[in-house]
Amino acid sequence: MEQRALKKLVESISKTVKSFKKSEVECLIGLYHSLVRRNGRFGNKGLDRNTFRGILFNIFGMTDDMLMNRVFFAFDKDNDNYISAAEWVEGLTVFLRGTLEEKLKFCFEVYYLDGDGYISREEVFDLLKNSLYQQSPEEENDEGIKELVDITLKKMDYDNDGKISFADFEKAVREDTLLLEVFGPCLPEAKNCFHFEALVFRNISSSSI
Template sequence: MASKPQALSISATTMALKGVRIFLNAGRAAAERRVHIAPVSKEKRPKSVVPGSRPPQKVFDSLVKSTRFNKNELEALFVMYKKLVTAAQSTAPPAAIGQPAAKVDGIDQGTFRDVMHNTFDLVTEETILERVWVTWERGPNGGEGALKFEAWVRGLSILLKGTDEERTAHCFAVYDLNSDGFITRDEMFLLLKNALLKQPGDEDPDEGVRDLVELVLKKLDVDKDGSVSLDDYRQAVEQEPLLLEAFGQCLPTRRQATAFLKTLNTNNKS
């Protein structure tokens, strides 16, 4: 009984990862109680919108081609975007004492977090949520400033209507903490440790986390070079879909995505 098997079956890995998800879901439930998530309702949406002109029609035409939203959905998303920017502006701190708040030209990180929490039920570890924010397009080099309308739509297209390939690439980018194209043992350790440390009663979970890292690495590291490339990750997820969010939730549930899209289209018709 003391010896370890030379290889782990997919079913054994699945059972172990289900154990990881129990830990993560327990942390998620606790976080939900802390943030007091409220359902999205028309009554609570701000009535004012951002002043200024809408993007040129060619922007909408381009987004119809490059995303999975139709024209009506894009119009509804633009209305939502303007309201979110208004909310960001209303909470922005003043640029200096006695001066008005600095203009927020897009969706800021705090507003983005609120949307992920309240609208898409993405109650996850702060490291994961930070990484989700970083991976969305902002600025010419990415990761800069507020989230503009086009980037907002492209990101939502992946989260809500993305193909398996797009969802896989999104999760990989979130887990690749230093954005070097590989998920290493150290990154896996940090991701799992951040999740497990939130559980009460765990004094020193490091040893257990290391065991989980080795377990998951055996399934993800297809070419056995000690780290996980996107190609490794893609092949592993194709064989075992549970591995897609092995290190924490970074996608809305299908239920939340469907509910949001239904609301989007309902509001569009009203």
């Protein structure tokens, strides 16, 4: 990427992303463009879903197909099926340096599958079924999962409307942070974040661009 265009992009992204220094934003954009180039059949449209899933699997240790797809859609804010440089940096802000509030919003967005802003009873069932299947594929029991759904809603559905709103989710997680990824892992483990940062930011000097 031409230096002037890169600097302009870094300046633009740095205005909205405060968790990274400009030099770090530049490194993340450099990595982004090398990943896009490596997968050149898509031209310069951005990171497609398969390439992004490969990153989630190889770098961040994610293995759940359903949740990896949902994480892709949470990164892809404009829903054009490609992750732009800005979407890449903004998503990694949450992954690597997100506050609890940012992680709450991200996880909730991953979990409400139909885009209506609520996690319905059916979605709770599908998410728990998927999560349990990842752990033990041979033990799939719909009745047992329905019981888990009831327990989950009893614990998280504060206004008793049969679905989980963001307010419900936030209240439950603030009372018990273990509930942040209650429906399956959609954030990377700290060790994978540390490894990623060490790898990508290793050549940064103390000065920024």
